[in-house]
Amino acid sequence: MSFEELMAHASEIKFLAIKRALDEHETEPEYARQGVDGYYQQVIEPLFKPFSRIPDPAGYQPTIDGLSAAMHDLSGGHIDQDPIDKNPYLANPTLEKMHTASDYLQDWSGQAAMLFKQKFLDPFPAISANQFILTAILKAALEAHQAMWAKTRDDIDKIAHATMDVFDNKCCDKNTWNVTFTVLSSIGATAAAVLTVATDGAAAPLLLSVVGAAAQVGATLPPDSLSDPPKGGGETALQIINSMKATIDQLTLVVQKAEAVIAEKTSAVTRLLGEHGSYFVSARPAVTSIPDGEITGSAGLGDSN
Numbered sequence: 001m002s003f004e005e006l007m008a009h010a011s012e013i014k015f016l017a018i019k020r021a022l023d024e025h026e027t028e029p030e031y032a033r034q035g036v037d038g039y040y041q042q043v044i045e046p047l048f049k050p051f052s053r054i055p056d057p058a059g060y061q062p063t064i065d066g067l068s069a070a071m072h073d074l075s076g077g078h079i080d081q082d083p084i085d086k087n088p089y090l091a092n093p094t095l096e097k098m099h100t101a102s103d104y105l106q107d108w109s110g111q112a113a114m115l116f117k118q119k120f121l122d123p124f125p126a127i128s129a130n131q132f133i134l135t136a137i138l139k140a141a142l143e144a145h146q147a148m149w150a151k152t153r154d155d156i157d158k159i160a161h162a163t164m165d166v167f168d169n170k171c172c173d174k175n176t177w178n179v180t181f182t183v184l185s186s187i188g189a190t191a192a193a194v195l196t197v198a199t200d201g202a203a204a205p206l207l208l209s210v211v212g213a214a215a216q217v218g219a220t221l222p223p224d225s226l227s228d229p230p231k232g233g234g235e236t237a238l239q240i241i242n243s244m245k246a247t248i249d250q251l252t253l254v255v256q257k258a259e260a261v262i263a264e265k266t267s268a269v270t271r272l273l274g275e276h277g278s279y280f281v282s283a284r285p286a287v288t289s290i291p292d293g294e295i296t297g298s299a300g301l302g303d304s305n
Contacts, residue, residue: 140212188214
């Protein structure tokens with residue numbers, strides 16, 4: 001494909017439309033005000049211009065790689081693969097030190113010592129696992145967005161080439177040409193691993209449905225009416241351009257649908273963070289509310305023998 005030449009393709013389509021209309025002495029009401037040249041100057045290139053400005057899929061990769069690196073740091077071993085794309089992640093040995101941290105605190109007594117164990121050490125495996133899953137979900141959402149824009153580039157380029165082929169009589173049947181949209185098939189829905197939070201020895205599960213790139217999650221979204229582009233083609237320049245415009249308009253709707261799916265899943269994660277922040281962040285100590293004179297007492301930080 002040749003997305004980088006998209007606006008050059010638009011210019012070529014404009015030239016071909018004008019040439020066809022003039023060569024065939026076509027008369028259309030649309031040409032009355034500005035003439036053939038003026039009409040197609042106003043119509044064709046503005047259809048392609050927004051697509052020429054869509055994000056470069058490669059621009060997502062540094063952030064995706066950064067999230068993957070964070071997952072390596074958060075991997076505690078009991079979850080040994082990405083819950084979305086199933087890629088393996090080796091355990092980070094540094095996290096294993098949390099299991100022996102209590103050995104250094106045996107001589108620490110008082111309420112703070114008990115709460116530190118209950119609120120930080122004990123739930124640490126669950127919290128770090130949930131952070132690992134959350135990071136995987138965010139990475140998957142970026143990969144879905146990356147795939148969406150990559151397929152959008154492919155689809156708009158195919159529309160441009162199909163239109164030029166009709167004008168050049170390269171299409172098998174210029175009255176029934178069409179392209180197949182691949183945007184929706186580039187993203188897939190899947191279920192994330194269960195999130196858990198340790199509370200007094202009990203676990204409260206929470207399951208998130210997430211979205212990722214279909215190539216990674218091995219599933220595609222169910223097809224809908226937007227997946228079937230309108231049939232393109234025609235005999236006159238205006239018929240061909242109108243068919244092209246209808247196809248581009250539908251591609252725009254498909255992209256909006258794909259973005260809505262990704263946004264819906266991402267918003268669910270945002271709501272989850274707001275409602276269940278304790279799943280991902282340990283409780284902060286309340287020592288700031290203890291009077292100075294009691295900070296080392298049994299109700300405060302306690303004593304070290």
